[in-house]
Amino acid sequence: MEPFAPEMYTDEEMEAVESHIMRHFGEFSNVLHEIASPDIHVDICLIPPNEERDFYTLVTMGMGAHRMNVPDELVEYRLERAELAIFLPTDWDINSSEEKFYWPIRILKQLARMPIYEDTWLGWGHTIDNGKKFAENTELSSVMLLSCPYGQEAAKCRLPNGEVVNFYQLIPLHRNEINYKIENGADALLDKFTELDPVVDISRDSVLDVPVTIMDNINRHGNKIAKKKLAVDDLLAGADHMAAYLRWCIENDLMSDDFKKSFGDVIEMTQNDGAAAPLREFIQAALNSCLFRELFNDEGQEFAAFYYDFGNDEYCYPCDVDRFAEEYFGTERYNSEEFKDEAYLFIPYDENYYQGIKKYIDFHYAVFKSNY
Numbered sequence: 626m627e628p629f630a631p632e633m634y635t636d637e638e639m640e641a642v643e644s645h646i647m648r649h650f651g652e653f654s655n656v657l658h659e660i661a662s663p664d665i666h667v668d669i670c671l672i673p674p675n676e677e678r679d680f681y682t683l684v685t686m687g688m689g690a691h692r693m694n695v696p697d698e699l700v701e702y703r704l705e706r707a708e709l710a711i712f713l714p715t716d717w718d719i720n721s722s723e724e725k726f727y728w729p730i731r732i733l734k735q736l737a738r739m740p741i742y743e744d745t746w747l748g749w750g751h752t753i754d755n756g757k758k759f760a761e762n763t764e765l766s767s768v769m770l771l772s773c774p775y776g777q778e779a780a781k782c783r784l785p786n787g788e789v790v791n792f793y794q795l796i797p798l799h800r801n802e803i804n805y806k807i808e809n810g811a812d813a814l815l816d817k818f819t820e821l822d823p824v825v826d827i828s829r830d831s832v833l834d835v836p837v838t839i840m841d842n843i844n845r846h847g848n849k850i851a852k853k854k855l856a857v858d859d860l861l862a863g864a865d866h867m868a869a870y871l872r873w874c875i876e877n878d879l880m881s882d883d884f885k886k887s888f889g890d891v892i893e894m895t896q897n898d899g900a901a902a903p904l905r906e907f908i909q910a911a912l913n914s915c916l917f918r919e920l921f922n923d924e925g926q927e928f929a930a931f932y933y934d935f936g937n938d939e940y941c942y943p944c945d946v947d948r949f950a951e952e953y954f955g956t957e958r959y960n961s962e963e964f965k966d967e968a969y970l971f972i973p974y975d976e977n978y979y980q981g982i983k984k985y986i987d988f989h990y991a992v993f994k995s996n997y
Contacts, residue, residue, distance in 0.1 A: 631662040632690045637785045642686055642708070645790075646670055649779035650682050650710065657730065665691050667737045669730060674715045680824045681713040683729060688737035689782075689790040693746035702854060704748050706790040707740075708782075709733055710773065712824045725760035729825065732759070732768060732795065749793065749852050750811035752803050763827035765797040769806065769814075772851040774823045776860065780851065794823055799831035816842055820913035840933050841867050843914035846970065853965045861905045862970045866946045867916050868904035869982040870933065875899075877990070879925030900976045931993050932986075940992065945985035953981065 634642060647653070651672035658668050665687050672682035689706035711729045713719065718726045736753060740746050747753075747770055754767045770793040773780040782790040798806070806814040815821065817832040821844055846863025849855065874880060875895045885892060888911070895902040908914060916933075918926045933942045950968040951959040959968045972978055 631664055631666045633666050633687065634690045638690075639686075641784050642689065642782055642790060643670075645779075645782035645792075646672075646684050646686065646708075649773075649775055649792075650684050651675060651678065656686070659734075662687075664738060664741050667734055669733060671719065679715060681715070681717055681719055682710060683713065683733060684708060684710045684792070685733050685737050691741055693740040694744050695746045695748075703789040704746065704791060706784075706788060707747055708790055708792050709736055709747075709770075709795055710792060711795045714824055714826070717825075725762045728759040729795075736768075736795070747793070748791070749848075750806075752798065752806055752811075754803055759797070760827075763797075764799055764831075765825075765827060766800050767798045767803040768795045769798055769803070769811065770794070771796055771811075771821075772848065777851065796821070796823070797825055797827075799833075801831055801833050805833055812845055812848065815845055815848065818842070818844070819915050819917070838918040840916040840918060840929055843867065843909055849967055850970065853967065855965060855967060855970060857970050859974065861909065862974070864905035864908055864914075865972065865974045865978060866942075866969065866982065867908055868974070869979050870942065870986065871904050871908065871916065871920075872899050872902065872979060873983055873986045874921060874925055879921050879928065881920060881922050881925070884920050899979070905974065928990060928993050931996075932989050940989055942986070942989075945989070946982065949981050949985060 633639075650670070653670045653672045655671040655673075656668050657671060659666055667685055667687040670682075670684045670686050672684070674680055685708045687708075689708050692705040693707065695704045711733060713729060721727060724731075732755070736747060739753070749770060749772055752767055752769045756766070758764060758766045773792040773794055780792050782792065784790065802814060802817075805817075814832075816839060819832075819839060843861070843864045847860070850857050850860075850863065872895055875892055876899060880892065888907075891902070891904075891907055891911075895904065908916065912920070918929055921929060932940050946969050950972055953972050954964075954968055958964075964971055
């Protein structure tokens with residue numbers, strides 16, 4: 626019998642990957658080693674909960690030794706190598722061999738080898754169906770790959786030879802969620818999440834089983850930055866237009882009574898000095914990165930239904946955000962490869978930004994008032 630000869634990182638590559646995991650995911654001393662490795666040697670680094678991250682982190686180390694079969698049109702993005710991570714709650718029995726606790730480890734190992742067995746590749750937005758529930762104690766039955774939640778530096782490990790290993794997190798999904806993603810795309814599914822918690826919750830309901838009134842989600846725009854590898858330094862750039870709209874609504878007294886009771890300090894701060902109000906951070910921290918209809922009073926909700934949607938190019942806030950970007954950069958630069966159709970993410974967020982957006986909102990609000 627021929628001995629196994631698995632693909633493996635060189636010593637220098639392994640040192641770079643291990644250092645990257647330690648630096649961005651956390652210190653670890655426990656590694657789940659494989660006994661037999663016929664193709665690649667997949668270890669799993671077990672990072673225990675700590676004060677900063679109150680959950681277990683499991684990260685593969687070895688999947689990236691194999692270069693995946695990435696389509697020719699994507700080769701320039703250097704997606705051939707990957708490692709996977711999953712995050713588990715503190716009460717997870719990490720040492721149990723029972724399937725209700727072991728399935729995350731099994732999925733990590735299976736997906737690490739999938740590109741080899743099927744001569745394919747895995748990357749952002751890909752979904753993999755388990756075919757049945759992961760265990761009897763959960764309805765979750767598939768996973769989706771998303772960018773590492775710790776930012777662009779953590780998402781990419783540069784090897785000594787210049788190649789890149791991409792780190793993705795696994796988000797478990799319900800049956801109807803993966804079906805929705807297949808029909809509508811990853812971005813459309815992500816829009817359904819009011820908050821995308823990276824930590825596995827085996828009891829969570831499907832986001833498609835509850836009424837959703839989300840108008841916008843920072844994560845959707847942030848994922849564009851990661852997916853298209855945009856050279857955007859401001860990690861909250863995807864919140865700029867949301868913060869501008871929220872500021873305008875606060876200044877025009879369109880917020881609900883519940884919002885006024887819960888966030889009176891935010892209203893006061895915005896009305897006193899809107900330019901200094903940290904509304905982007907407020908949306909991210911207090912509103913789960915979302916704007917949703919119930920934040921506004923009756924008139925505010927009617928205006929949002931009229932304007933904050935892609936339903937009509939003539940009355941369309943996202944379209945106006947793009948129009949402002951074209952106005953700001955000029956048509957030629959706006960359409961250049963530099964921005965990859967996402968120029969709105971590159972405008973500096975300052976008072977000039979707000980005033981530029983405000984004139985569009987003012988105009989359409991006047992139209993709205995004349996019609997309603």
